[in-house]
Amino acid sequence: MSPPVRRLAQPHDAPDDKKGATHPTSVPTMLDVALAAGVSTATVSRVLNGSGVVSDAMRDRGMAATNELGFQLNSIAQGLRKGHSNTVALLVGDIEQTHFSAMTKQVQGYLESIGLDLLLFNVGHSSARLEHFLRRVVSMRLRGVIVALSDKLSDTVIDMLVKLPEHGVVVVAIGQNLSEHKIASVVQSEREATIASIRYLIEHGRKRIAYLGKSKGSAVGTERYEGYKEALSAAGMYDPALVWDVSYRYSAGREAIERAYQKGLALDAVQTGSDERAVGAMAALHDSNVHIPDDVAIIGFGDIERGAYVRPALTTVSNHPADVGVHVSQLFNSTLSAKASLLVIQRSLVRRESA
């Protein structure tokens, strides 16, 4: 029953280091708790992890000493021993975009609820940085990787992703369908929703419908563009001259419209791939004294809230970052049992004044 090992005094055990904080103040270890409680570290470990069988007496002593010393399990040592950390990486295209930040919030909340931490990596458009990070995943003993990238993934990246589960890393994709690579994915109905949006414009008599968004490079953008093209082609109204491949920003929306008018292009509707572009386009139309929606109808893509407060209020294709967060948690659990699946969230048209 006597303490198993006597630890010798260490240099940093000195009560007060007057030389400034060069040597961090020491923190109690499990051995300190065991010593104080008069039990073994094995018992302390069992008590704290609720594992194995421990008598009430031992449990009480262990808990008492733990609280007294304010002991916290060192998660690094724990990670080394268990073979994995308690963190999941979220690889996000651009945290500045509302969709991504809203999703990040959901995902962090979910992970926290199951005791995991979130490592955030903002990828931007650099494939090199992405690959560099991916190479480190296994050696960091990450529990999982959630990939929320709108850029099309290179084969190299997909290969790296595919191999992660072999090392016990759970992989979930958001925004692009990687289920054919056995990677659980949650996507939104980009194509179908765009088709419905364009049909709506056609039904309301629009003849010259422009597209303002990514048509290549972006996995998500391409889906939308293809929906646009399909719906217009079916109606015999597709005109490549009305397609602009532009960034998601406000300025891109405004500039595209300005260029169109300089060229004397006629149009009576604009489908954009983001609310930012839509608002930028509306500003340009407003400044050219074009009436919305009488002269030109506008439909955005994205955040439900924001568009409600511009005037005229923006009709938009709904976005569901919160739902994405919820579904990620489902996939995250089911992937733990190695079943790759696909979850599709339905977007829908939110009608307001602009179209």
Add this chain to the structure above:
Amino acid sequence: MSPPVRRLAQPHDAPDDKKGATHPTSVPTMLDVALAAGVSTATVSRVLNGSGVVSDAMRDRGMAATNELGFQLNSIAQGLRKGHSNTVALLVGDIEQTHFSAMTKQVQGYLESIGLDLLLFNVGHSSARLEHFLRRVVSMRLRGVIVALSDKLSDTVIDMLVKLPEHGVVVVAIGQNLSEHKIASVVQSEREATIASIRYLIEHGRKRIAYLGKSKGSAVGTERYEGYKEALSAAGMYDPALVWDVSYRYSAGREAIERAYQKGLALDAVQTGSDERAVGAMAALHDSNVHIPDDVAIIGFGDIERGAYVRPALTTVSNHPADVGVHVSQLFNSTLSAKASLLVIQRSLVRRESA
């Protein structure tokens, strides 16, 4: 010169585990590299860390084996041995707000550039969750904690923060001045900028200037409110009836204006504490056929880009998330040498049509 230790075959060394991925495929360890290179692990470690002195021959052999096996240092083991991880936590008030997400992006980029990872924790308004996380910081062996919270911090939280450096954790505050607690801080000139903004309105003949933002609870919001109050009091124009303590959202802006008009309150200018509130207020004014800026002037607070695309374009007090990111990096470095300091970023009035 012969390998120092012979590792016996382990169960998971079996070439292919047919039973499904229950046992993660093994990853080479430093010992594997040492064995393959015919050197000691000490040498491999020195080669990979660029520490100590190593002969060219040893270096070549170490590197060759490392590349051949695709070896990556296990960062958990490294962390346990070195006594710290390579990660810094960012505690953020609400990642959905553009200011925070823009800042997060900067901070992550900076940390990455010095080889550190970013752990993201979205605090919301829960002091309990914040404290719980803070309690784990030392046991996670975090390198640093960056606190970007607009809510006023409780004494408990400040105490916890203050003690972190004793354990080798760098602490930096964003948005509130904690320098009196020896915590390096970067803030923006909330008070001064609001004073300047209100003076501008007064100089342009506005008499009934409302305030629409947080006046308590939020550290940042309170600073702004106090600037508002000071400027108006100095002019003998302060009227508490024109102050609304509302959330930062669009809807809060709209509803506040709607309520004001229901009450028959007269006003000819609105200073808001965020662009969201400003845009919400503009929508309400527009819907009531109130002309901006002739009848009512509006000034927002925040993102420079967004307001440029609403109509009329929004006059706003500038926000500098990117600068904050840059300054955090400076403080992060200087705090490593234990000097607490305060950095103030100047906000300024960006004049556009709304005021």
Add this chain to the structure above:
DNA sequence: CTGAAAGCGCTTACAG
């Protein structure tokens, strides 16, 4: 310049 050995702080068969 190089290696053998100790040790970071846990968890978990194993033995009793």
Add this chain to the structure above:
DNA sequence: CTGAAAGCGCTTACAG
């Protein structure tokens, strides 16, 4: 039900 001991994968005095 409990403890002694091994070991996760590194780094770093220490000795040569």
